[in-house]
Amino acid sequence: MAQYSASIITIGDEILIGQIVDSNSAWLADYLFHAGFEVKEIRSISDQPEHIQQTLDDAIATTDLVLLTGGLGPTNDDRTKFALNAYFNGEMVLNESVLDDIKAFIVKKRGYLKLIENNKAQALVSDKATVLRNPIGTAPIQMFNKSGTLIVSMPGVPFEMKHVFEHKVMAELHKHFVLEAHAYRTFHVVGYPESELANKLEQWENDLPESLELAYLPSPGVIRLRLKDQVNHTHNINVQAKKLYEILGSQIIAEGKEKVEFTLGKILKDNNKTISVAESCTGGLLGHRITSVAGASAYLKGGITAYSNEAKEKQLGVNSATLEKHGAVSEAVAKEMAIGAAKAFNTNYAISTTGIAGPDGGTETKPVGTVWIGFYLEGEVYAQSFLFTHDRMVNMERTATVAMYNMIDWLRKS
Amino acid sequence: MAQYSASIITIGDEILIGQIVDSNSAWLADYLFHAGFEVKEIRSISDQPEHIQQTLDDAIATTDLVLLTGGLGPTNDDRTKFALNAYFNGEMVLNESVLDDIKAFIVKKRGYLKLIENNKAQALVSDKATVLRNPIGTAPIQMFNKSGTLIVSMPGVPFEMKHVFEHKVMAELHKHFVLEAHAYRTFHVVGYPESELANKLEQWENDLPESLELAYLPSPGVIRLRLKDQVNHTHNINVQAKKLYEILGSQIIAEGKEKVEFTLGKILKDNNKTISVAESCTGGLLGHRITSVAGASAYLKGGITAYSNEAKEKQLGVNSATLEKHGAVSEAVAKEMAIGAAKAFNTNYAISTTGIAGPDGGTETKPVGTVWIGFYLEGEVYAQSFLFTHDRMVNMERTATVAMYNMIDWLRKS
Secondary structure (H helix, E strand, O other): OOOEEEEEEEEOHHHHOOOOOEHHHHHHHHHHHHHOEEEEEEEEEOOOHHHHHHHHHHHHHHOOEEEEEOOOOOOOOOOHHHHHHHHOOOOEEEOHHHHHHHHHHHHHHHOOOOOOHHHHHOOEEEOOOEEEOOOOOOOOEEEEEEOOEEEEEEOOOHHHHHHHHHHHHHHHHHHHOOOOOOEEEEEEEOOOOHHHHHHHOHHHHHOOOOOEEEEEEEEOOEEEEEEEEOOOOHHHHHHHHHHHHHHHHHHEEEEOOOOHHHHHHHHHHHOOOOEEEEEOOOOOHHHHHHHOOOOHHHOEEEEEEEOOHHHHHHHHOOOHHHHHHHOOOOHHHHHHHHHHHHHHHOOOEEEEEEEOOOOOOOOOOOOOOEEEEEEEEOOEEEEEEEEOOOOHHHHHHHHHHHHHHHHHHHHHHO | OOOEEEEEEEEOHHHHOOOOOEHHHHHHHHHHHHHOEEEEEEEEEOOOHHHHHHHHHHHHHHOOEEEEEOOOOOOOOOOHHHHHHHHOOOOEEEOHHHHHHHHHHHHHHHOOOOOOHHHHHOOEEEOOOEEEOOOOOOOOEEEEEEOOEEEEEEOOOHHHHHHHHHHHHHHHHHHHOOOOOOEEEEEEEOOOOHHHHHHHOHHHHHOOOOOEEEEEEEEOOEEEEEEEEOOOOHHHHHHHHHHHHHHHHHHEEEEOOOOHHHHHHHHHHHOOOOEEEEEOOOOOHHHHHHHOOOOHHHOEEEEEEEOOHHHHHHHHOOOHHHHHHHOOOOHHHHHHHHHHHHHHHOOOEEEEEEEOOOOOOOOOOOOOOEEEEEEEEOOEEEEEEEEOOOOHHHHHHHHHHHHHHHHHHHHHHO
C-alpha cells in the first residue's frame, strides 16, 4: 500500500505568543491519519515571508502533502497569501468569482452589501494557484503543486477551516492520492497508571508481529491504546485484540476513536434512557461534556451544580444531617446527590460529583484531589472514591472522564 | 534590551496522529512571551532519533533557548532521552538521586514501594546533562548546552511539565539569560467582526510609532488586541491606548492577559457579591468556565442546566404560558430563567442562556446560532439576543464568553 506523508503548518503570531491553542492541527492530524496519511510534522511559524518560504522548502522536500492554515484574515498582520505567491513566483490577481462569493457572504451575514477595502483584498489570489471557493467565509482556499507535493492553503478560523477541509479539500486529496484508510483499533483502558500498564503489557507488546504498531495515548482518567497495522491486515489486529482482552479484561471499557461522551450517549440513546447530573467539584464540566455531543438533548434532561451545602440541601435534597456527619465530600453525600438529580429531572440514571478540586480546601484526611462520584441506576445507588492530582483543571477533567467511564461500567453490570 | 529567541519542540506520536491537542506549547509560549522571549517556532515531531536530531540542529542554529516536551514516559514508545544523549555524544548513566526521587514518588503515590523495570529506566540520564529533579513525577528534567543555546528536556504530561517549568526551569533561565519582561497591554474588544475592527482601526494602526507592534487575537465572542513595544517604552503604549479608547470607547470591555472568567470573578469577589447560572444551550459550560477559576466557590453558588421545557418550569420556575407563547429560545424565557436561578441559589446576580446550538433544531425564524442571554442584577432583569454560527461547540463557547463579558458590562452600568 502506498503510504503518503503529510506536514501541517500553522501560520501566525497568535500561537507563537501563546494566545491560542493550536486545535486545528490536532483536528487535521486526526483526519489525515484516518484517511491513510502519515503526518510527519506539525509546525507553527510566524508570518515572516522568509520563515514561510524556508519552512515550505523543508516540508516540500520531505512530504507529499502540505496543509497550511491561517494567515488569511482581513487584517494587516496576515501576510501569508503574498508570501505564498512570491514562493511560487506568481502574480496576485483579483479573482472575480471569489469577490462574488465574498459579496454574497457579506449580504447573507449583514443583510446588505457593505464592501470595505479589507474585504476586496481577500479576493486577490495567486495566478499560480488553483482556487477553491469558500462557502462559509471570505478567505479563498489556494492549491499549489511543486516537486510532486500538493500544497493547500486554508483559513485559520477553526470552524471555517474544518468546513472547507471536509467539503472541498478532501475531494481534491482523493483526486491526487490513492488513499487507503489505516487498519487500526483503539482500546480505552482505565484503572492503570501508564508505567504499570506498560509493565503488564510488556510480554504481549514484545511479541507483536513486526507490522503492528502500538501507541499509548494517555489522558486524564484513561489510557487509549492504538494498535495499527502498517500493511492493513485487519486480521492481525483482531488476533492481537483478542489477546489484549485476555490480559486486561473489563479494564478495557470502550473501543473506538470517539471520546467517552459519545459512547455514553450512544448507549443511552440506543436504550431510550435519560440521564441527569449533580455536580459539585466539576462545576458544570460533566454536563458540558455530555452536551457537547450533538443530539444530547434526547437523553440529558438537565443538571444541578451545587457548590454550597445550602444548595446541595435545597436543590438536590441532600440531608443536612448527612452533610454534618460525613462532610460534603463523602460517599453518603455523593449518593444523595445522585438520587436528588434523578428525582429533580425524573431520569432513569444520574451521576454526581463531589470532591476537592484544589488548589485550596484540602485537609489531612481529605487531601486536594479527593473525589467521590455517585451513580443512580433506576433505583440502585453506588458511589466510588478516587484520589487524583493537585491540579484543579486536571482534577475536573479527570473526574468528568472517570464518571462517564464508570457509568458505562455500571450500566453494563446492571 | 537583549531580546532572546526560543523554540518549543514537542515530541511524540500522540500529537501527530491527532489524538491530543498540543496545549503545552501554548502554555509555554505564553509564559515565554511574558518572560521576555520571542518564540520563533513551535514544532511537533515524531520520536525518531534522526528527526529529533535534525530538528535540534535547526533550532540550535536559530534560537537561544530550546524547550523540549514529551517522549520521557515509561513506555517503550518513548525514545527521546536516548536520542538526546546520542545527539550530545554522551553516555547513559543511572542517577542515584533521581532513582531515590522515583522511589519516594511511588511510595507517596501507592503507600508502598514497588519498583518495576520501567521505573528504573527512568533514572537513566545522559552524563552530558545537568539534571533537575522532578518533585511530582518520575521523569527527570535534563539541560544541555550547545553553541551558546540552552536546551531543556521536560516531561510531556501537562500538569507535570507546568509544575517543573514554573518551579525548576524558570530559575535556570534567569541564571542563563538577562530577562526583561515585554512592555504590552491587551485590550478585549467585543461587538466587531475582525475585518470591521481592522477597518475602524486602519488610520490609527498606520500611524503607530515604529517600535509598536499590534496583534489581533480573535476568539469566539471577543477580539483581543495586543499592543507591544519592542523597546519597552510603556509610555508609548499608554499614549496609543488612550487613542484606542477614544476610537472604541466601551467596546473595550476589559484589559489584561487573563480570560474573562477571571475579570468577572475579580469583580464579584471585590464587591462581595454572589452569582448563579441557568443554562440551556451551554449545557454546563458557563458554570464550568466560571468555576475553572480557583476560589470561585466564594461567589458562584451553583447552577441549573435545564434542557427540557419541563426542567425549565420545575427547576427554574419558568411559566408554562411563557414557554408556550414565546418558545424556549426567547427574551421572556431568558429573563425568567435568570430570575429562577437567582431565586434558587439566593444570589445577587444570575446569568441565563437559551439558544439553538445546532447542528439541528433551527427554524426559519430562529436559525441555528440564535441565542438569548438573560441577566439578573439584584432585582433588575435584562436580556440580549445574538446570532452566532452553525458550529455547535463554537456557539457554546461564544455564548459563554459573551455572557460573561456582557454581565461585566451590565455590572458597570448598574
